[in-house]
Amino acid sequence: xxxxxxxxxxxxxxKALKRDMQLHFWKYVLIIPILVYLALFCYKPMYGLxxxxxxxxxxxxxxxxxxxxxxxxxxxxxxxxxxxLLRNTFRLSAYSILFGFPAxxxxxxxxxxxxxxxxxxxxxxxxxxxxxxxxxxxCSIIKxxxxxxxxxSQIGQFFGAPAQNLLIDxxxxxxxxxxxxxxxxxxxxxxxxxxxxxGIDQEQYEAARIDGANRxxxxxxxxxxxxxxxxxxxxIMRMGSILNVGYEKILLLYTDATFETADVFSTxxxxxxxxxxxxxxxxxxxxxxTMVNIVFLLFTNxxxxxxxxxxxx
Amino acid sequence: xxxxxxxxxxxxxxxxxTSTGSKIFDVCNTxxxxxxxxxxxxxxxxxxxxxxxxxxxxxxxxxxxxxPVGFTTGSYSMxxxxxxxxxxxxxxxIILGVSLPINIIMTLFCGYFLASKGMMFKGVIxxxxxxxxxxxxxxxxxxxxxxxxxxxxxxxALILPGAISVYNCIICRTAIQAVPDSLTESxxxxxxxxxxxxxxxxxxxxxxxIAVLLLYYGxxxxxxxxxxxxxxxxxxxxxxxxxxxSILIANSNILNSAATDSDKVNEFAEAIKYAAIVLTTVxxxxxxxxxxxxxxxxxxxxxxxx
Numbered sequence: 001x002x003x004x005x006x007x008x009x010x011x012x013x014x015k016a017l018k019r020d021m022q023l024h025f026w027k028y029v030l031i032i033p034i035l036v037y038l039a040l041f042c043y044k045p046m047y048g049l050x051x052x053x054x055x056x057x058x059x060x061x062x063x064x065x066x067x068x069x070x071x072x073x074x075x076x077x078x079x080x081x082x083x084x085l086l087r088n089t090f091r092l093s094a095y096s097i098l099f100g101f102p103a104x105x106x107x108x109x110x111x112x113x114x115x116x117x118x119x120x121x122x123x124x125x126x127x128x129x130x131x132x133x134x135x136x137x138x139c140s141i142i143k144x145x146x147x148x149x150x151x152x153s154q155i156g157q158f159f160g161a162p163a164q165n166l167l168i169d170x171x172x173x174x175x176x177x178x179x180x181x182x183x184x185x186x187x188x189x190x191x192x193x194x195x196x197x198x199g200i201d202q203e204q205y206e207a208a209r210i211d212g213a214n215r216x217x218x219x220x221x222x223x224x225x226x227x228x229x230x231x232x233x234x235x236i237m238r239m240g241s242i243l244n245v246g247y248e249k250i251l252l253l254y255t256d257a258t259f260e261t262a263d264v265f266s267t268x269x270x271x272x273x274x275x276x277x278x279x280x281x282x283x284x285x286x287x288x289x290t291m292v293n294i295v296f297l298l299f300t301n302x303x304x305x306x307x308x309x310x311x312x313x
Numbered sequence: 314x315x316x317x318x319x320x321x322x323x324x325x326x327x328x329x330x331t332s333t334g335s336k337i338f339d340v341c342n343t344x345x346x347x348x349x350x351x352x353x354x355x356x357x358x359x360x361x362x363x364x365x366x367x368x369x370x371x372x373x374x375x376x377x378x379x380x381p382v383g384f385t386t387g388s389y390s391m392x393x394x395x396x397x398x399x400x401x402x403x404x405x406x407i408i409l410g411v412s413l414p415i416n417i418i419m420t421l422f423c424g425y426f427l428a429s430k431g432m433m434f435k436g437v438i439x440x441x442x443x444x445x446x447x448x449x450x451x452x453x454x455x456x457x458x459x460x461x462x463x464x465x466x467x468x469x470a471l472i473l474p475g476a477i478s479v480y481n482c483i484i485c486r487t488a489i490q491a492v493p494d495s496l497t498e499s500x501x502x503x504x505x506x507x508x509x510x511x512x513x514x515x516x517x518x519x520x521x522x523i524a525v526l527l528l529y530y531g532x533x534x535x536x537x538x539x540x541x542x543x544x545x546x547x548x549x550x551x552x553x554x555x556x557x558x559s560i561l562i563a564n565s566n567i568l569n570s571a572a573t574d575s576d577k578v579n580e581f582a583e584a585i586k587y588a589a590i591v592l593t594t595v596x597x598x599x600x601x602x603x604x605x606x607x608x609x610x611x612x613x614x615x616x617x618x619x
Contacts, residue, residue, distance in 0.1 A: 020433040026507035027429055030422040031438060034477060037419065038441060041474050045450025045458045062457075107349075110342050119343070125602055126350045129357070132597045134536035136554045137590050140561035141356050144586075151359075183352070195609045215335055240447070248539050252562050266452065273453040274543055286451035294447065 052284040072284035081268065089264040089289075092245045095178045101238060103186050105231065108193035109219060124194075127187025139252035142180055143167060168257040177253065177262075181246070192234065193227055200226035232308050240297030243289050265289045357594075364388055364587035371583045388584035392592060401553035404468065408534055408552060412472045416530040417523060419477045424485025425511050446479050459544060470544035471552070475534065481526050488522035489515055525607045532597055553593050561586055 021028065047062070052072055054065040076082060107127070114120045130138065145151045146166035157163055166172045204222045213221060247266035254262035265285055273282030359378055363371060367383030392398050426432075427439060450458065455474070464470040492515060500510050516523070538554040545551055551559075 017433065024429075024432045027426055027432055028434075030507060030511065031426045033419055034423045034426070034442070035438070037473075037476050038445065040462065041455075041458070041476070042445040042449060043441075045454040046448070048450050048454030048457055051454065051457075058457075110346060113338070113342055114346070115339075119346075123346045123350055125605060126353050128601065128605065128608075129598060130353060132532055132536075132601050133594055134538070134554055134557075134597075136536075136538050136558045136562065137594055140557065140586070140590060141360065143562065145356075186349075187353075191608055214332070215338070251539075252558070269452050274456060279453055279457065283451065283453045286453060290448065290451060297447070 049283060049287055051280050052287045054280060056280040056283075058279075068280075072281050073288065075281060076285055076288070081263070084260070085263060085265050085268050088261055089243055089245055091174060091261070092177055092250075092264060093242050095174055096181055096245070097238060097242070099178055100182050100185070101235065103182050104189035105193055105227075107186055108190040108197060108227075109223065111190065111194060112197045112223065113215070113219075124187065124190075127190070129187070130184040131188035133184070135246075135249050135252060138180065138184055139249060142176060142253065146172075146176065167253065168255055170258045170261040173254070173258045173262045177249065181249075192230060196227040196230040197223065228308065232304050236297065236300045236304050239300035241293055242296045243292050357598075360587050360590050360594075364584060364591045366584060366587075368582065368584045385584075388588035389592075391585050392588045397548060397551075397556050398553070398589065398592075400549045401551060401556040404550060405535060405552040405554075408468060408471055409531060411468075412475065412534050413527060413530060415472070415476050416478075416481075417526060420481050420485050420526055420530075421511060421516065421523075423477060423482040424489050425507070425515060427482065427486040428489035429507075442479055442482065456543060465544060466546050466550070467544075468550060471534075471537070471540050474540070475530075475537075478530070478533075481529055485519070485522060485526060488519040492518050521607050525604055528600060528604050532601075535593075535597055557589055557593055560589060 051062055051065065053067060053069060054062070055068045055071075056062065056065045111120055111123060114123070145153075147153065148163050148165045150166075152166055153161075153163055156166075166176065200223065204226070205218055208218045208222050243265060245264050245266065247264065247270065250262055250264060250267050251270065254267065266289065269282045269286045269289070272278045272285065362378045362381045365381035365384055365386065365388075366378060367385055368388070370382045371378075423442065426435075427442070429435070432438075449455075459465060459470050459474065464473065496514055496518075497510050500514055505513070536554060538552075538558055541552055541555045542558070545555075
């Protein structure tokens with residue numbers, strides 16, 4: 001009798017497998033296409049990362065090429081452009097976070113104070129719009145406005161700046177990149193904060209009012225603490241992609257004249273790998289970029305779980 | 314006043330608290346939001362006006378345009394006749410037509426699997442799926458992979474790598490989790506298998522989510538240009554965004570070289586750029602407001618459970 005109980009509790013692995021396959025046969029069938037996709041388009045390129053440690057020659061294939069250890073990383077770290085790339089990547093990213101991260105929070109807080117629902121919804125619809133415009137179109141508009149006789153330059157001239165093409169001035173690249181990024185994403189990114197705001201218990205506001213809080217104090221002591229967990233989670237996710245500056249946009253906007261401030265790791269990877277065919281070196285650069293991102297993600301997550309007790313994992 | 318009290322925001326500020334400061338804030342807030350709307354809308358309005366504006370005026374008067382000057386639709390008829398713009402449209406429609414069914418079916422399957430419980434390998438498979446959100450091969454190994462799969466210079470190189478987005482799968486999973494278990498259980502008892510359950514029970518119940526997913530995937534394909542620029546070499550295989558990029562960003566004379574009547578292209582050289590922008594942007598801008606009320610759900614889910 002007791003033997004039976006034991007076998008019932010711990011069925012042999014093979015039997016359990018068979019039972020699982022019988023019970024969930026169709027679920028496994030449904031997931032097969034996804035697994036095939038992951039293997040071919042996600043995990044196979046991950047295997048391809050080994051060429052960062054090899055001297056990859058297309059004729060020899062990934063496996064046949066010679067191992068070279070960390071040579072490519074050393075080459076890259078000694079490259080005179082390394083510090084320029086590091087500096088540019090961090091600068092663009094830091095400014096994007098510094099101005100781009102709070103912007104949708106502020107928009108959500110302002111929208112939350114609007115009492116006319118129709119006006120609120122109209123503003124929302126309009127500010128979502130740039131998110132649906134393609135980068136090519138957005139950058140084209142930027143380019144047209146930044147020409148020597150374009151709108152922005154004319155505004156600049158009104159304030160006494162000389163007529164010039166703003167896109168060939170290295171000092172103007174960061175503001176153009178950051179401001180256009182805010183323009184395109186502020187509305188869309190505010191959605192999540194608005195959703196979090198609507199989840200705040202109205203009784204808390206009532207209580208605050210009874211305690212004599214004015215509107216500003218209500219925002220400070222009720223609204224902001226209410227959306228703080230959402231802010232933290234989004235902040236962690238944003239920090240996890242600190243080195244992922246939008247290379248598609250940079251590729252569309254930069255010129256040889258602005259490499260000084262606009263060239264970042266991913267655009268360097270693009271030029272080295274796809275234009276100069278230095279596959280191994282550019283893979284090493286890309287891998288370095290990914291690893292730094294992961295370190296930042298883990299660090300911010302750790303910091304956030306320590307301080308605010310909300311984290312991704 | 315009595316009518317307004319229903320609104321919680323107004324209630325917060327009523328009676329003693331409707332101070333002058335509060336009123337000033339409301340006015341400033343409204344003005345600021347109106348300014349934001351203007352800054353958002355003006356570039357669109359500019360492009361729309363410029364596309365109808367006489368080319369001569371456009372060249373001599375860059376900068377602000379408030380109204381179409383010398384109204385003409387020449388740039389549009391020009392654009393519609395151009396072989397490269399037409400093939401760009403055709404290609405993007407092929408990509409959308411093939412991609413979207415693949416996207417939706419794969420996302421539905423993946424979401425259903427992630428939402429079900431009890432499978433022995435669920436943990437492993439879920440990890441394999443989620444891991445790709447944080448780590449990937451990167452640009453060069455991905456590129457070499459596409460080459461080695463023989464997809465180079467084919468539209469499949471734009472369709473297959475984007476067959477599924479894990480982020481969208483999580484949105485789909487959450488929608489499926491909201492379907493009551495008793496529905497699927499009763500279907501099981503009636504002898505339905507998971508395939509039937511997915512298409513006959515789950516799919517009709519999560520239609521709003523499917524609509525949002527269609528929008529996300531569709532806009533993603535419609536606006537993409539990078540992959541096409543590295544995988545395709547034939548100009549006549551390029552989707553519309555890449556044609557736009559050649560005209561607007563690279564300033565190449567791609568249109569002249571392919572046009573039968575290059576004088577006519579030159580005549581509208583400036584205005585045709587704007588017409589092309591309008592033609593590629595309007596379809597997307599016409600769709601999103603209708604799905605707006607569902608955005609909140611999708612975005613919320615993805616970010617919080619990612």
